[in-house]
Amino acid sequence: MPKLDQNSITSLILKSGVILSLSMIIIGVVLVFIRGGGDSMSLSQVANYHNPGYTITSKSLLPANFLQGLINGDGLYFISVGLWVLIFTPLTVLIDALITFGHERNKLYTLLDAVVLFNLLIAIFVIPRFIG
Amino acid sequence: MDPVSILLSFISVVVAGFLAGLLGSLTGLGGGTVLVPVLTLFLGIPIVFATGASLISTIATSAGSASGYTKSKIANIRIAIGLEVATTTGAIVGSLTLIAVYKTGFIWIIYVIFGLVLLISLVPTINRARFELPKPMKPDWTTRIFNLYGTYYDQKLRKQVDYHAVRWWLGEIVMFFAGFISGLLGIGSGALKVLGMDWAMNLPMKVTTTSSNFMIGITAATGSSIYWFAGYIQPFLAAATAIGVLAGAYLGSKILVRITNVRIRWIFFWVLAFLGVDMIFSGIANKQGLPSTGTISYIGFAVSIVISIVLLLLLYAKVRRDRLHA
Structure with missing residues (x-):
């Protein structure tokens, strides 16, 4: 099996994430202007x-x-989906790296990657329930 | 407000983002460090929205520039992900601290910490890139256990460079603080990440800067999601800064390779020093309950210009002296 080129895949994910998000x-900005709000x-x-209470x-x-x-x-x-694509882009990179480390049977880095992924998922799904 | 003035205001934020991205990329400090002061000091945007817009825009610039670095295989993704354990934990603690600070009403502290971090970050940033490769250190137990070896092709030195990192644990400690500052101030805190990999782990400068750039996105994503649910992201503002900062950082990375005159960078450093001092001044004015506009802000600008010039002259003299001794 050809060895996965981790750097090239990561680069592609990052680039596509930014392009998709910015588009x-x-x-969204054009729609907000055309439709006079949202x-x-x-x-x-x-x-x-400029006024946190009125926006x-x-x-x-x-x-x-x-x-x-x-x-x-x-x-x-x-706009919101575009911004969330930005937040999810690094998540995709971590998942991709997790698969690569798994393929290489690199137990230590599979574990470290999983911890980082766990932190990011906690920040996205668990902590929001307690703030607000 | 009529649609035309709204459009103009939107464009002014895009331009501010563009300049922040450009300056952040040319100095290596990152867009957020410049964006937050510009938005709060010049455009009168509340710091809560400025930090929110900045952090989420930081992901875009990190991903945009890191896609190039990772392809050229200079960034070490394995070492970077290992260190993200600490930065993401730090980012969670930092963003939760920010929420607590806002709830207790001590917003002025954020201005002051921001100013101090900006000024302190200038020192390693100015000293950066004096040596391409670090003095070799013996591999330690962490080098073997965490497999901290790597290799890359250095175009400037025209050779393949084999390297290894040491003191993984110290890198993790510095990275926790980098993550904490990122979550607390809404910036990428690239300067601290560079410190972690360069000073603590003895990695070559190119590997350090490119890996740090890659890491910034993951750290910023962690803080951004917490910011989102806390309501610190104003979507229309964040849309403008994301577009502006990304464009500025892109242009900056293109110009950077052509800038050969090192002295021109001192003008950029002065701008950053000014922003840092003025943030501290605004924080103190805010604590005293003084308005952030009008006469007070003009006095602040004038005082900050003078102090930043003095600070920069002192730093310049120190760098000159160090070079003469080296």
Whole structure:
């Protein structure tokens, strides 16, 4: 079996992640301007990032609503998905590296990678339940 | 606000992000370290949104530049992932600390810590790249257990360089702090990561900077997800900074190879020193309950310009003296 070239795969994942994310973000910004806002907020409210109390924050943009937001053509959800693609890009790299270490039967680094992955997953899925 | 002024405001944030990405890439400090002060000091954006936008934009620049470095096989992914155990743990603790600080209302502390970290980061950044390869050290027990060996082709030296790292445990300790600072201040904290791999683990500078760049994305992703649910990311602002910082960092990496004049970098260092001093000044003004706009901010700017020039002259004199002795 040909040896997996870890660096080339990592490079490809990182590049595709950035391109996909930026495309979603740019489409989202255009949609917010064309439709005059998003997530039932006006353009002025969406763009009011000088006043934390009077604008939209990530807290009200729940990942559970992302799909519906995309279907509705809501620009804010396109931006949100674009930003989450950024968060998930390093996760994909870690999963890919985990597979590579597993193939190489490198027990120690499979374990270390799993710990890093565990930390990232805790940050994404567990800690949010306790903050807010 | 009418759509035209909103568009102009959006473009001004993209431009700020672009300049931050450019300067961050040219100095090697990363976009976030420049972006947070620029957004808070010049565009009057609350630091909570500035840190949120900065951290998530940092992932984009790290992934964008690391895709090139990893392909050329200079970055050591194995060593980097081993150290991420500490940076991701640090990032979790750092972001949770930030949440606690905001809830207790001590926001001014974040400004002051930010300014101090920025100023302290300047020292290793200025000293960086004086030596391409570190003085060889004997492999220790961690070198063998954690298999800290590697090799890369150095284009400048025109040879294949075999290297090994030492003191894995010390690297992990420094990396925990790097992660903590990343989560606390919304920056990549590349300067601290470089310190961990260069000073603590004795890795060659090229391997250190490229691996650190790769690691920044994973650390920033950990903090960003916590920031997201805490409501620190304003999506419209983060969209503008992500676009701007990425474009700036991309251009910076293209120009960097052409900059041969080392003196020009001192102008960039001065800008960073100014931002650091002004962040500390704003923090102190904030503690006293003074407004961040108007006369106070002008006095702050003037004082920061003077102090940063003095600081830079002192650093420049030290670097000159060290070089003469070397």
